[in-house]
Amino acid sequence: MATPLRSSPRSTLAALAAVLVLFAAAPLPSARADADPASDVLLAQDVFYPYQPAVSPALSKAMSKVLADAKANGLGLKVAILDNATDLGAVTKLFNQPQQYADFLDMEISFNTKQPLLVVMPAGFGVVHAGPQGALNGLLADAGHGADGLTRSAIGAVVKLAAASGHPIAAPAIPSPGASGGGHGGGTSPLLTFGAPVALVIIAAGVAALLRSRSPRDEGDTEDAHA
Amino acid sequence: MLAGARPVGRGERFRPLPLGAAAAAGAPVGGLRCGPPAPAFGAHLELFAGDRVVLVPAGIGLARPQVRDGAYVRRGRCAYPLRTREPTGVIEVGGARRLTLADLFALWGQRLSRRRLAAFPAPAGVIAYVDGRRWRGYPGAIPLRRHAQIVLEVGPRVPPHASYRFPPGL
Numbered sequence: 347m348a349t350p351l352r353s354s355p356r357s358t359l360a361a362l363a364a365v366l367v368l369f370a371a372a373p374l375p376s377a378r379a380d381a382d383p384a385s386d387v388l389l390a391q392d393v394f395y396p397y398q399p400a401v402s403p404a405l406s407k408a409m410s411k412v413l414a415d416a417k418a419n420g421l422g423l424k425v426a427i428l429d430n431a432t433d434l435g436a437v438t439k440l441f442n443q444p445q446q447y448a449d450f451l452d453m454e455i456s457f458n459t460k461q462p463l464l465v466v467m468p469a470g471f472g473v474v475h476a477g478p479q480g481a482l483n484g485l486l487a488d489a490g491h492g493a494d495g496l497t498r499s500a501i502g503a504v505v506k507l508a509a510a511s512g513h514p515i516a517a518p519a520i521p522s523p524g525a526s527g528g529g530h531g532g533g534t535s536p537l538l539t540f541g542a543p544v545a546l547v548i549i550a551a552g553v554a555a556l557l558r559s560r561s562p563r564d565e566g567d568t569e570d571a572h573a
Numbered sequence: 574m575l576a577g578a579r580p581v582g583r584g585e586r587f588r589p590l591p592l593g594a595a596a597a598a599g600a601p602v603g604g605l606r607c608g609p610p611a612p613a614f615g616a617h618l619e620l621f622a623g624d625r626v627v628l629v630p631a632g633i634g635l636a637r638p639q640v641r642d643g644a645y646v647r648r649g650r651c652a653y654p655l656r657t658r659e660p661t662g663v664i665e666v667g668g669a670r671r672l673t674l675a676d677l678f679a680l681w682g683q684r685l686s687r688r689r690l691a692a693f694p695a696p697a698g699v700i701a702y703v704d705g706r707r708w709r710g711y712p713g714a715i716p717l718r719r720h721a722q723i724v725l726e727v728g729p730r731v732p733p734h735a736s737y738r739f740p741p742g743l
Contacts, residue, residue, distance in 0.1 A: 381617070381619055381662070381734045381737060383659065383661040383663075386581075386628065386644070386659070386660040386661045386662070387643075387644040387645075387659065387660060387661065388644075389581065389628075389644070389660070390643060390644035390660065391643035391644045397740040397741060398740075398741050431738060432738045432739070432740060432741070434738065435617070435661065435737050435738055436617075436722070436734040436736060436737045436738065438738055450578050451578075453578035453579075453580070454578050454579065454580050454581075454626075455580065456580070457580055457583070
């Protein structure tokens with residue numbers, strides 16, 4: 347009759363350590379591509395925008411114009427704007443590593459050509475095949491206004507890259523952070539943006555005053571009126 | 574990570590059209606009907622053949638005429654419970670019935686079997702992964718569960734992603 351194996355705690359620990367060493371030594375398989383949305387979207391259009399918040403129409407129009415101008419002047423650029431890790435699908439490790447992601451994205455979309463590519467993330471810019479190295483040195487991405495801020499930064503970067511590549515283009519007129527609604531798309535009326543909270547405070551104050559003016563006997567049918 | 578990047582393959586086989594004839598017309602497909610879009614969750618599908626990406630197009634499950642916006646299909650004349658609005662492999666899965674990969678490929682008008690993936694024959698078999706784990710059954714039987722990360726491969730092994738970060742709302 348077989349007897350159950352018994353092992354000492356020391357040998358169990360040794361076995362466990364050996365297993366851990368084996369795992370540590372084994373090379374981690376690197377998952378391969380097509381799980382970052384931009385690599386698919388940029389095959390059919392020139393800009394990948396963040397999922398949320400939506401970029402305001404005025405800014406996306408300005409982005410289209412500046413890219414069209416750059417293309418007409420010899421710089422056919424594609425741009426990936428990524429506001430958070432969700433925009434990277436399964437490649438979230440590369441969020442806020444704009445140059446690394448640009449190099450990665452280049453390998454996915456360039457095929458046998460050299461596709462000029464600009465990546466914009468809150469941490470900054472990544473550039474491939476577009477202008478001399480360091481063309482965007484000193485330029486900071488606007489990380490404080492969501493997708494609109496990054497798009498604004500992208501537009502500025504395109505203008506700078508075009509100039510650095512010897513294909514200067516005019517900077518388009520773009521709405522300032524306040525005017526474009528701060529990244530929520532469509533533009534919100536200042537009356538609504540500032541008037542609504544004020545109105546709510548006034549209404550709340552009025553309700554509070556009304557409640558204070560009522561005597562306790564008036565609150566006859568309350569929820570707590572249990573016998 | 575750079576060594577893992579792979580482009581979309583060249584040629585029409587790697588960029589199949591989004592609709593079979595029945596789905597394009599909004600006709601019933603395998604019991605699936607085209608109507609107003611139902612609330613949906615997301616699943617993600619990646620396809621590889623010969624070490625290259627096969628695109629999952631936008632527009633699957635959205636009957637013609639479709640309203641396109643660049644790479645995206647915003648809507649169709651009507652919508653099936655399975656649809657794609659973007660070319661990223663994100664599938665919107667709606668309706669009450671439990672749906673599988675076979676349902677998606679039926680709407681798409683592409684073949685899927687143990688020995689075939691769309692336009693690609695697979696003499697050695699179609700390899701399937703779900704959430705990073707090997708699926709050994711018929712690939713069409715893979716259920717489209719919420720946030721499932723599904724990879725189908727023909728040819729050289731591509732280490733699969735185990736998860737995917739879905740867009741808000743899915």
